[in-house]
Amino acid sequence: MSAAGIEVLLARLYADAGLRSEFLRDPAAVARAAGLDPHEVAALQAIDRVGLEMAAESYERKRAGKAP
Amino acid sequence: MSADRVGLGWRGELAAGILDRLEAFDVLEVIAEPWMGKPRRDVRALRTLGEACPVVIHGVAMGLASSLPVEQGRLDAMARIVEEARPSAWSEHLAFVRAGGFEVGHLAAPPRTEATVAGTIANIERAARVVGSPPGVENIATLVDPPASSLDECAWTRAIVAGANAPMLLDLHNLYANAVNFRREPLQMLLAMPLDRVAMVHLSGGRWIERRGERRLLDDHVHDPPDPVYEMLEVLAANAPRALTVIVERDGGYPSMDQLVAQVDRAREAVRRGREAAGALRRVA
Numbered sequence: 001m002s003a004a005g006i007e008v009l010l011a012r013l014y015a016d017a018g019l020r021s022e023f024l025r026d027p028a029a030v031a032r033a034a035g036l037d038p039h040e041v042a043a044l045q046a047i048d049r050v051g052l053e054m055a056a057e058s059y060e061r062k063r064a065g066k067a068p
Numbered sequence: 069m070s071a072d073r074v075g076l077g078w079r080g081e082l083a084a085g086i087l088d089r090l091e092a093f094d095v096l097e098v099i100a101e102p103w104m105g106k107p108r109r110d111v112r113a114l115r116t117l118g119e120a121c122p123v124v125i126h127g128v129a130m131g132l133a134s135s136l137p138v139e140q141g142r143l144d145a146m147a148r149i150v151e152e153a154r155p156s157a158w159s160e161h162l163a164f165v166r167a168g169g170f171e172v173g174h175l176a177a178p179p180r181t182e183a184t185v186a187g188t189i190a191n192i193e194r195a196a197r198v199v200g201s202p203p204g205v206e207n208i209a210t211l212v213d214p215p216a217s218s219l220d221e222c223a224w225t226r227a228i229v230a231g232a233n234a235p236m237l238l239d240l241h242n243l244y245a246n247a248v249n250f251r252r253e254p255l256q257m258l259l260a261m262p263l264d265r266v267a268m269v270h271l272s273g274g275r276w277i278e279r280r281g282e283r284r285l286l287d288d289h290v291h292d293p294p295d296p297v298y299e300m301l302e303v304l305a306a307n308a309p310r311a312l313t314v315i316v317e318r319d320g321g322y323p324s325m326d327q328l329v330a331q332v333d334r335a336r337e338a339v340r341r342g343r344e345a346a347g348a349l350r351r352v353a
Contacts, residue, residue, distance in 0.1 A: 003135040003183030006216050008168035010178075015170045043179075043216035050282045051212030051249075055176070058211060058286060063173035067320050068288050 071311035305342025
């Protein structure tokens, strides 16, 4: 997988609440389905979950034209 | 250093107040994106504004920090703004904002790796060729520690600005927020940044948010810069060799223009104290 794979998955996780919920239930499965290699899957399994949720909510408010 | 400048971010809501108090500002920073696609005569109004008070241009949606290439249309749009407005400098964020057709909607931190260092350097070099000058590249605040990173924020930033030979726009509230959110010492982080390349500075504020017992500082630009940010500015001015263009940013929850001018004055005083301390140290040495 190219280095861009994680960026694409992160962008999808920030933009798609459904995928994010699925990811938070089973990060390894979502990361594997996105084509990430085992090292990248492990990194995604260890993601800062509270930060991911906070960031995604902040981006949702920005996309809605509100303050973050 | 007499070339230091301190000013305010231009916003439509603040325009009348800024024009009424123009003598209070050495420089104004204009966000580029609202001007993209506007008729030439409208964009040239920025040149007129710049004749009254020096202007710098700031982009928020280019997505320089990525292993993926920046869209050519965004570079061309920035080039046109810079050509028409003739600012003294322009800047963009070390962030990715889209990937694979998905728009994040705001500034996101990519994995801090050798691959994103290389991709970001390539994007900055291309931006410099298209626009005609390199952007000042700005560190961003992030609520999530970017996964799969092999470099810390300071090492990643140093590698990019050195590799691209770009000036840096150091956002002190972004740096402060990342330090407190990820349990780092703000002043240590500041001193680990490439201070020799810092030419521009942003000051802003934020609020604490909480989730499952975890608190983080969100950089929202709708609160006043907190005291530690001014203290960091003083330390920066004591250690940065280049002239500094310092901008107070505010995107909402606007206080009175008197209060904003007071924040600009406080920033100017912090820079003066820092320069004075550096001068005293040089005299002793």
